[in-house]
Amino acid sequence: MKKIILMGRSECGKTTLQQALKGDTIKYHKTQYINHYDVVIDTPGEYAETNRLGRALALYSYEADVVGLLVNATEPYCLFPPNCACQSTRPVIGIVTQIDAEGADVPLAESWLRLAGCEDIFYVSSYTGEGIWEILEYLREPGDVLPWDSKEEAEKPRNVLTTKANNSK
Ligand SMILES: Nc1nc2c(ncn2[C@@H]2O[C@H](COP(=O)(O)OP(=O)(O)OP(=O)(O)O)[C@@H](O)[C@H]2O)c(=O)[nH]1
Ligand SMILES: [Mg+2]
Numbered sequence: 001m002k003k004i005i006l007m008g009r010s011e012c013g014k015t016t017l018q019q020a021l022k023g024d025t026i027k028y029h030k031t032q033y034i035n036h037y038d039v040v041i042d043t044p045g046e047y048a049e050t051n052r053l054g055r056a057l058a059l060y061s062y063e064a065d066v067v068g069l070l071v072n073a074t075e076p077y078c079l080f081p082p083n084c085a086c087q088s089t090r091p092v093i094g095i096v097t098q099i100d101a102e103g104a105d106v107p108l109a110e111s112w113l114r115l116a117g118c119e120d121i122f123y124v125s126s127y128t129g130e131g132i133w134e135i136l137e138y139l140r141e142p143g144d145v146l147p148w149d150s151k152e153e154a155e156k157p158r159n160v161l162t163t164k165a166n167n168s169k
Helices: 014-022 045-049 052-062 106-116 130-139
Strands: 004-007 033-036 041-044 064-074 092-097 120-123
Touching: 004 014, 004 052, 004 130, 014 033, 014 041, 014 130, 033 120, 064 106, 106 130, 120 130
Parallel strands: 004 041, 004 064, 064 092, 092 120
Antiparallel strands: 033 041
16 A cells, blocks of 8 residues: 555544555544654644744655645635645545535545645545545555445445544543
8 A cells, every 4th residue: 555644634534544555443542742653744733834843744754655635515615725735745535534424525625635735636536435545556566455345335325433522431
């Protein structure tokens, strides 16, 4: 698999997407620092929100094959400046997350990602599994065995154990 680094503001769904891609049960976990999970580099939203910390993201992007910029479909604004994708030395894809959520405005999120310079854009719900297969297919390399054998398997609704709202920790 190509290694992907996920970037986006806090609560856009990076950690949940990483769990959904791996077929794990969804459990809320606030990302505190940059984590490598096999082929996914999960980053804290604060790193994208804070100029000084953003440099860590730039550095870590060199360890990835692909950069994924995430925008939650319910977000009222976008962090990514126009054409920021051209600063990357890696291909940059856009990922619209939480497309199942109430009030999701997918075309608006997509337009922000296009403005940021993303040509390939994916649309996902880590809860329902929609769009997960397309991302796995994009990341797949010859000889890879995916956690799922088919689109139907990959896009089954996930078991959501805890969310930010009901997380007791
Ligand atoms: N409805 C819906 N909620 C989601 C989805 N993905 C994530 N969430 C919820 O959104 C909240 C934040 O998700 P996280 O994956 O922790 O967000 P994050 O981008 O990793 O946040 P930080 O670690 O703070 O940077 C959690 O309560 C998730 O359960 C989705 O596809 N649909
Ligand atoms: Mg996280």
